[in-house]
Amino acid sequence: MTKTVQKLRLELSQLSMQERAELAYFLIHSLDQDVDDNAEFAWDVELTRRMEEISSGTAYGELSDKVFTELRQKYS
Numbered sequence: 001m002t003k004t005v006q007k008l009r010l011e012l013s014q015l016s017m018q019e020r021a022e023l024a025y026f027l028i029h030s031l032d033q034d035v036d037d038n039a040e041f042a043w044d045v046e047l048t049r050r051m052e053e054i055s056s057g058t059a060y061g062e063l064s065d066k067v068f069t070e071l072r073q074k075y076s
Contacts, residue, residue: 012020053059 012023015023050059054061
């Protein structure tokens with residue numbers, strides 16, 4: 001790890017959770033240089049399928065509070 005990266009890690013660790021999330025989003029998307037034209041269509045198809053399951057009552061959901069609590073417990 002370079003000194004620049006070490007310095008950035010230290011400085012970035014002082015950011016708020018929201019700021020780090022925004023930065024992480026930016027960094028992850030900056031790595032994706034190629035756009036898959038079929039991916040957007042595939043996601044549209046998948047989201048439509050999921051919405052139909054929700055509307056028809058064949059899908060069930062979890063409360064977001066429960067999901068986030070479980071994720072925090074698992075990854076903290």
